[in-house]
Amino acid sequence: MIKSISTGRTQQGYFSPVEKQMFGAALLADPDTSSPFSDVLSIAESGCSSSLLQQLTSVTKRFRHLKPEQYLLRQQDQFDSLFVVKKGALKSYRLTPEGEEIVTGFYMEGDVIGAGGLGNHKHFYSVVALEPSSLYEIPFAKLLQQSAMEPIVQQLMLKLLSQEMQADQSLRLIQLKQVKAAIASLILNIANRLTATQITLPMSRVDIANLLGVASETVCREFTRLQKQGLLSVNRKHIVINDLPQLQLAAGGDCY
Amino acid sequence: MIKSISTGRTQQGYFSPVEKQMFGAALLADPDTSSPFSDVLSIAESGCSSSLLQQLTSVTKRFRHLKPEQYLLRQQDQFDSLFVVKKGALKSYRLTPEGEEIVTGFYMEGDVIGAGGLGNHKHFYSVVALEPSSLYEIPFAKLLQQSAMEPIVQQLMLKLLSQEMQADQSLRLIQLKQVKAAIASLILNIANRLTATQITLPMSRVDIANLLGVASETVCREFTRLQKQGLLSVNRKHIVINDLPQLQLAAGGDCY
DNA sequence: CGTACGTTTGAGGGATATCAAATGTGGTGG
DNA sequence: CCACCACATTTGATATCCCTCAAACGTACG
Numbered sequence: 001m002i003k004s005i006s007t008g009r010t011q012q013g014y015f016s017p018v019e020k021q022m023f024g025a026a027l028l029a030d031p032d033t034s035s036p037f038s039d040v041l042s043i044a045e046s047g048c049s050s051s052l053l054q055q056l057t058s059v060t061k062r063f064r065h066l067k068p069e070q071y072l073l074r075q076q077d078q079f080d081s082l083f084v085v086k087k088g089a090l091k092s093y094r095l096t097p098e099g100e101e102i103v104t105g106f107y108m109e110g111d112v113i114g115a116g117g118l119g120n121h122k123h124f125y126s127v128v129a130l131e132p133s134s135l136y137e138i139p140f141a142k143l144l145q146q147s148a149m150e151p152i153v154q155q156l157m158l159k160l161l162s163q164e165m166q167a168d169q170s171l172r173l174i175q176l177k178q179v180k181a182a183i184a185s186l187i188l189n190i191a192n193r194l195t196a197t198q199i200t201l202p203m204s205r206v207d208i209a210n211l212l213g214v215a216s217e218t219v220c221r222e223f224t225r226l227q228k229q230g231l232l233s234v235n236r237k238h239i240v241i242n243d244l245p246q247l248q249l250a251a252g253g254d255c256y
Numbered sequence: 257m258i259k260s261i262s263t264g265r266t267q268q269g270y271f272s273p274v275e276k277q278m279f280g281a282a283l284l285a286d287p288d289t290s291s292p293f294s295d296v297l298s299i300a301e302s303g304c305s306s307s308l309l310q311q312l313t314s315v316t317k318r319f320r321h322l323k324p325e326q327y328l329l330r331q332q333d334q335f336d337s338l339f340v341v342k343k344g345a346l347k348s349y350r351l352t353p354e355g356e357e358i359v360t361g362f363y364m365e366g367d368v369i370g371a372g373g374l375g376n377h378k379h380f381y382s383v384v385a386l387e388p389s390s391l392y393e394i395p396f397a398k399l400l401q402q403s404a405m406e407p408i409v410q411q412l413m414l415k416l417l418s419q420e421m422q423a424d425q426s427l428r429l430i431q432l433k434q435v436k437a438a439i440a441s442l443i444l445n446i447a448n449r450l451t452a453t454q455i456t457l458p459m460s461r462v463d464i465a466n467l468l469g470v471a472s473e474t475v476c477r478e479f480t481r482l483q484k485q486g487l488l489s490v491n492r493k494h495i496v497i498n499d500l501p502q503l504q505l506a507a508g509g510d511c512y
Numbered sequence: 513c514g515t516a517c518g519t520t521t522g523a524g525g526g527a528t529a530t531c532a533a534a535t536g537t538g539g540t541g542g
Numbered sequence: 543c544c545a546c547c548a549c550a551t552t553t554g555a556t557a558t559c560c561c562t563c564a565a566a567c568g569t570a571c572g
Contacts, residue, residue, distance in 0.1 A: 094429075097508075097509055102429065102432065104425065104428070115417075115418075115421065116418060116421040116422060116425065117418075118414050118415075118417070118418045119414065119415045119417070119418025119419055119421070119422065120415075120418070124422065124425065125425075144410065144411065144414070154400065154410065155400065157414070158374050158375060158400070158413070158417070159374075159375045159376075160375075161374070161375070161414070161417045161418070161421070162371075162372060162373070162374045162375020162376065162417070163375055164421060165371070165372040165375070165417070165420060165421055165424065166372060166375065166380065168421060168424040168425060168428065169360065169372065169380065169381075169424060171428060172360070172424065172427060172428050172431065173350075173358060175428065175431055175432070175469070176358065176431070176469035178559080179559085179560080204518070204519090205518075205519065205520095206518080206519095213431070213432035214560070214561085215560070215561055215562075216518090216519085217519095217520080217521085217560090217561080217562085218559090218560055218561075220519065220520055220521080221520085221521080221560090223519095223520095224520075224521085236518085236519070236568090236569080252352075252353075253353050434527080434528095435527085435528075460550070460551090461550075461551065461552095462550080462551095470528070470529085471528070471529055471530075472550090472551085473528090473529080473530085473551095473552080473553085474527085474528055474529075476551060476552055476553080477528090477552085477553080479551095479552095480552075480553085492536090492537080492550085492551070
């Protein structure tokens with residue numbers, strides 16, 4: 001457990017800011033249990049009680065289970081549902097006209113996937129599992145067809161969208177950093193989510209490179225450099241954080 | 257008028273993709289006129305007719321007029337309203353802990369501002385006018401309090417959010433390009449919006465640099481280089497497109 | 513055991529940053 | 543209307559970061 005990393009805030013797509021409540025954990029509460037909803041009341045930031053979650057869990061139509069390299073959805077797929085990651089890790093990406101992969105996000109427990117496709121009823125990226133994963137499926141399109149949506153559900157929807165928006169913003173900010181700082185941020189973020197100083201990355205060096213828009217060799221070299229400086233121990237995908245304060249410093253502060 | 261640039265799609269924050277209808281123009285229709293709504297029926301992508309616009313215009317509480325360097329909103333401001341640009345140009349930005357400005361978007365006619373703040377009721381960037389601007393104000397927070405929102409208005413809201421999301425995505429993709437390609441994309445985008453081969457940039461070189469995450473000198477040099485290659489004529493903020501096909505090529509295709 | 517693939521390391525080149533200075537340009541006050 | 547100042551833009555020289563091509567190295571998997 002890392003005390004100083006864990007700020008008690010939920011991250012979206014690895015890079016979300018600002019949320020103060022364990023928002024993701026809320027949705028992760030098993031739909032057929034009834035008690036753990038108390039965490040969640042703050043979602044709508046009103047006293048709206050558990051009806052919100054009941055609404056949601058009642059519309060969580062089914063679950064999806066994916067093996068590594070299986071696709072959750074593909075670019076240009078019709079938008080039908082939102083997904084919330086229950087367990088596992090996934091990446092989303094687009095292809096350039098030249099066929100290069102541009103990774104647009106990583107998703108772990110509690111993250112919401114697919115909100116961006118809502119506007120024009122098409123997803124604009126593909127999502128594939130990096131490890132065995134299970135997800136909640138929320139039939140969003142169906143919700144929209146209802147003549148009048150419960151206001152509290154509306155608020156949740158909007159919150160989901162807004163969260164994905166902020167995740168995108170954060171990702172943009174990461175990309176502006178130097179590679180070393182970006183990687184430090186990435187490691188800190190994952191460690192934060194898993195509340196562990198010792199993590200196993202779900203994604204490859206190439207995936208990280210494609211997220212940051214740099215060459216995979218550069219990612220390797222920066223990992224090596226962070227290790228030589230004593231901040232990390234790196235062995236393939238196994239990472240151990242050795243000097244947390246220095247790593248935070250290298251990340252340029254996790255302030256954004 | 258540039259034929260080949262004008263694809264008839266609306267851009268959001270300069271970089272939005274995908275929208276096929278003149279979405280912005282819809283909202284720009286003067287609220288007290290009654291006819292020019294026909295363009296707009298496609299917004300909700302159903303045959304929902306003009307009730308949508310009536311809803312919207314009925315809630316467009318008031319207008320905001322800003323002189324250059326006046327602020328529309330500030331980071332951490334409470335979220336109350338969405339804004340739609342009627343005329344002018346604005347930029348949004350955040351400050352790094354070191355006080356550097358990170359430009360998060362430019363906004364022109366028809367663009368929507370502020371959707372990202374919806375989730376946690378706070379705006380996460382400041383927005384300032386680059387030139388004399390006027391905006392529609394949509395009291396969004398108030399809309400949310402209504403016990404049941406018209407489904408068609410819900411759809412519009414979601415579309416607005418989704419559009420801002422796609423704009424963010426597009427911006428990320430731009431940032432991954434080389435500076436030359438990014439600048440070419442920027443010019444093409446503005447020219448596209450204004451349907452003119454001859455444009456006056458509303459933003460400074462520094463603003464562009466802060467958007468792309470590069471040094472302002474680099475932006476200058478790339479402008480110069482594009483001019484030397486005969487693609488553009490550059491005089492301060494006055495830009496003339498001389499070789500459209502080549503410029504599109506330099507942008508890496510406007511495919512994303 | 514061997515192959516396939518992801519990772520790591522090396523050398524050289526290109527793109528961009530940084531520091532510095534020159535050049536306009538618009539605005540302000542005389 | 544002109545002189546001057548403040549500021550944005552442009553250009554130059556050098557340093558740094560990152561890319562590209564290449565090869566070596568492990569590690570997992572058949």
